[in-house]
Amino acid sequence: MGRIMLRGKGKKKADNEPAAESKEPNLDHEEKGQNSAGTVEAAVPAAETAVQEPSPEDKLAEVQDKYLRAVAELDNFKKRAEREKNELSSYIKVSLFRDLLPVLDDFGRFFEHVENGEAVLDQGFVQGIELIHKSLLKLFEKHGVEAIEKAGVPVDYNIHEAVLTQPVENKDQDHTVVQILEVGYRIGDKLIRPAKGKVGLFNQ
Template identity: 40%
Template sequence: MFNSNKDIEEIVEDTHEDTLEDIEVAQEEDIRKGKLRVLKEKLKVAEKEKMTCLEDLQRMRADFLNSKRRLTEQLAVDTERAKEDFIQHLLPLADSFDMAFAHTDTWEGSDAGWRKGVEAIHTQLQSIFKSYDVTTIDAVGDVFDPNTHEAVSTQVGGGGAASDTVVAVLQKGYRMNDRLIRPAKVIISA
């Protein structure tokens, strides 16, 4: 079958080379599989880090939006407080106008030009109150309400008014946006 030793040597050599090639291919495949395994592990780690970063980002975004909402709400509250403070500083001025207008004899006896100027200033003050949604508490004839009235005195009989009814207002009360900023000082019937 085989002609010579040379043929046998060639066959052995070819087989040996094929075996070496198979071993090299197998080793290269093992190396590739190892690299693939390492790359897959790195991919898993990277995906895990990505998810962690995404969760952190979403949490930070939610925190930012919550902070922004709280700041907006706080700004609105602070703005309302500043408006109330401003109006409370104007209330003594309104009281002074009310006292001046209440003394009709003195008021009517004053110079007409001067009265007209004072009335114009009073109108400006009322316009400011209106622009800030400030309203007076009209209390005469109402049942006494400790949430909006401050009883300063009682009057026996009260002109036929029912008990605990407001018979006179000594100082007007005010609301701003339906929120009490000063109770009305009143006299109630006993």
């Protein structure tokens, strides 16, 4: 009986040995898998780098494109700055000469009174006023200020203001400026003040 039990124990031990061996990891297989995965991962970035890296020609074309864009933007900026400068200068001129027009009107009224004999003044004083008036007119002329004072022309409501109307017998005088009542002024296409006048109307 004792021998049978000993043999049974020995058999169980022998049966357990293969099971223990099966639990040991296969290190060679795992190392091969890791090495294979590492090789693939290393190959992917290398392939991506090869695709994304631009050629020297592409780099040169990109630099040239950026340069041309910068030159165009600079040119547009200069043109815009010059245009804004001219517009500002024109606006300042219009405002300045609009403020000077009442002074010019006063000179005109003064000389009308003198010519009509309504004011008897020293001749030297009158000559001094005339010099100032001429200097002011030269200033207007220097800066391109143009007087709108011509009568007998068709009414242009961009530069004329009709304050009175007058019947006319000639059809050709219909809607023409018969008389200028207040001189207008402009600088180029910028109106400083419209010319006020009497406009003819033809009645059939």
